[in-house]
Amino acid sequence: MGYGQQYNFEYAQYALNANNKMEFSYKARQTNGLHVGYIASLNTDFWVDARQNWQVGVKLAFQNDSRSTILPGGQLKVSHRL
Numbered sequence: 001m002g003y004g005q006q007y008n009f010e011y012a013q014y015a016l017n018a019n020n021k022m023e024f025s026y027k028a029r030q031t032n033g034l035h036v037g038y039i040a041s042l043n044t045d046f047w048v049d050a051r052q053n054w055q056v057g058v059k060l061a062f063q064n065d066s067r068s069t070i071l072p073g074g075q076l077k078v079s080h081r082l
Contacts, residue, residue, distance in 0.1 A: 005032040006067065037065025045077070055079045 012026040045057035057077035064070050 001034065001036045003032075003034055005030070031067060035066045037063065037069070039063045053081045055081075 007028070007030055010027040010029045012024070014022050014024050017023040039061060040063075041059060041061040043057070043059045045055055048054035048056055055077070057075075057079075059075040059077070061073040061075075062071075063073075
């Protein structure tokens with residue numbers, strides 16, 4: 001949960017105007033206020049060899065909030081013990 005401000009566009013486009021010329025037009029949108037969201041993640045790590053010198057890990061994450069912001073993500077980790 002948090003408070004935030006967001007500046008973006010409802011639309012932005014190039015289109016022909018009344019004089020048959022290309023024209024750029026847009027409609028700005030400003031959103032502010034309280035928003036709520038969640039993050040779900042799945043993490044797994046495993047050793048590659050019997051001596052446990054090499055480790056491989058995977059992390060998958062998914063974030064969503066009340067402003068329909070969807071952020072998927074992933075991470076691959078390869079590590080070696082010194």
